[in-house]
Amino acid sequence: MRIRTTLATGLAAVTALALAGCTGGAAPAPGGGGAVDTKGELSGEIQFQTWSLKNEKFTPYFEALIEDFEKEHPKVKVEWLDQPGDGYQDKILSQANSNTLPDVLNLPPDIAFPLVKAGKLLDLDEADPGLEDKYNEGGWDAYSSFTGVDGTYGLPWYLGSDESWWNMKQLGEVGVKEADLPTSTDAWLELAKKVAADSNGKVKLVSSMPGLDTFVSADIDIMDDDGTFIFNTPEAVEIVQQYADAYKAGAMPPESLTGSYGGNAEMYLQEKVAYSTGGSGFAGDLRTKAPSLLETTVATPRPGIPPLFVQGVNVAADSDNKAAALAFAEFVTNQENQVEFVKIAVGFAPGTAEGADEVVSAVEGDLDPAQAKAMKVMFDAIPNAEATPFQWTGGMTDYLNQQMALAIRGDAPAKETLDKIVKYANDNRIDQ
Structure with a gap:
């Protein structure tokens, strides 16, 4: 199972327009409606929709989860729906x-955004004030940062992040020990240049171009x-220039700038680089594909602020049974049930403020x-992790990669490159 971050390539903009169209041309205000009382007796039927989770691994968990909720609320019936992985955003649209959104559904922030703008999701800040402290801060912020909209429109459910993976055999050959491994972006890039020089370009620590997450x-x-x-900014320009300097120093494989690039994890497995990023499950890939390499690999937190990948549980603003829907959403995402879920979804962290231990x-x-050690490294990093803004799309990533390759090769100035990327991103914002 992998985290699902679509970072829509323009489809979200189309979605927002289509939703506005179905309401007569002007999108309504995002779904509020005040507090929802979940303390009284609940009754009625609700639908709960997940995203590609009905299978041998997870079905027993969800069946037991629903059974437990229905025991607590015997007058409520929960119908579980599940949609395939492919085409999920189209299905949500x-x-x-057609005004048939399930009462409770699973949406990452980027897919949630057009529904928020169209008033299709319930503002959980208004519905049940005081929820925020129960959830991971970065995950909560991911559903509270929609441009031009107040409120929070999802409860963090399960979270992922990347960490750093280091080939200590290669690094040891140039005198680098585990205690020397960097904790900041600047220090990592400086080490990359030093290691490349000390090894005559044999040991490479930069395995991909800078992306938006690099600046985060x-x-x-x-x-x-x-x-x-x-x-x-000047700080971002300096980072891009450091990448260019590292490339010139031989710290970065040339293919990482071309269409033949297969990803930093694959290059690490092939021992073309001595550094990669990846989730805690990368230990399993190493065990399967390169067991001898696993014995010399060390996992540490990503330099700087770690990235955050977020999945959440949302409530439809048009639900005919908001009380039962909200109560079930909170039940799915409470600490006890999240802990049980990520025991099965090994490598992910609960979206609650506690429970990781x-x-x-x-x-x-x-x-x-x-893998156990790597998972602990990731879990320790999650409280400080930050998600990439939902407005950043796949199309923007493609443009960034095209321009960044020129800058890193030395064919374009770093400042000019960043100015072009930022202009392209602002010209193609999905939230306008």
Whole structure:
């Protein structure tokens, strides 16, 4: 199972327009409606929709979850729906346009956004004030940062992040020890240049071009309060120039700038690079594909601010049974049930403020020691992790990669490159 971050390539904009069209041309205000009382006796039927989770691995969990909720609320009946992985956003659009959204559904922030703008999701801040402290801060913020909209429109459910993976055998050959591994973006790039020089280009620590997450990790402001991209700063220019310097020093494989690039994890498995990023499940890939490499690999937190991948549970604003729907959404995402879920979805963290230690202690005995250690590294990083803004699309990533390759090869100035990328991003915002 992998985190599902679609980062829509323009479809979200089409979605927003289509939703506005189905309401007469002007999207309504996002779904509020005040507090929803879930404390009294609940009754009626609700639908709960997941995203590609009805299978041998997860079906028993959801059947037991629903049974437990129905025991607590014997007058409520929960119908579980599940949609395939492919075409999920199209399905959500179809349901929203036909006013058939399930009462409770699973949406990552980027897919949730057009529904929020169209008033199709319930503002959970208004519906049940005081929920925020129960959930992971970064996950909560991911559903509270929709441009021009107040409120929160999803409860963080399960979370993922990347960490750093280091080939200590290669690094040891140039005198680098585990205690020397960097904790900031600047220090990592400086080490990359030094290692490349000391090894005559044999040991490479830069395995991909900078992406938006690189600037997030470096604590560079990505957007202003109005949702305008602003990451063409002197600090970002310096990072791009450091990448260019590292490339020139031989710290970066040439194919990482071309269409033949297969990803930094694959290059790490082939030992073309001594550094990669990846989730805690990468230990399993190493065990399967390169067991000898696993023995010399160390996992540490990503330099700087770690990335955050978010899945959430949302409530339809048009639900005919908001009380039961909200109560069930909170039940699905409470600490006890999230802990039980991520015991099965090994490698993911609960979206609650607490519970990670429970997961680690429960599963580490059944895991490969390397994966157990990597999972703990990731879980320790999750409280400080930040999600990439939902406004950043796949099309923007493609444009960034095209321009960044020129800058890193030295064919374009770093400042000019960032200015072009930021202009392209602002010209193609999905929230306008």
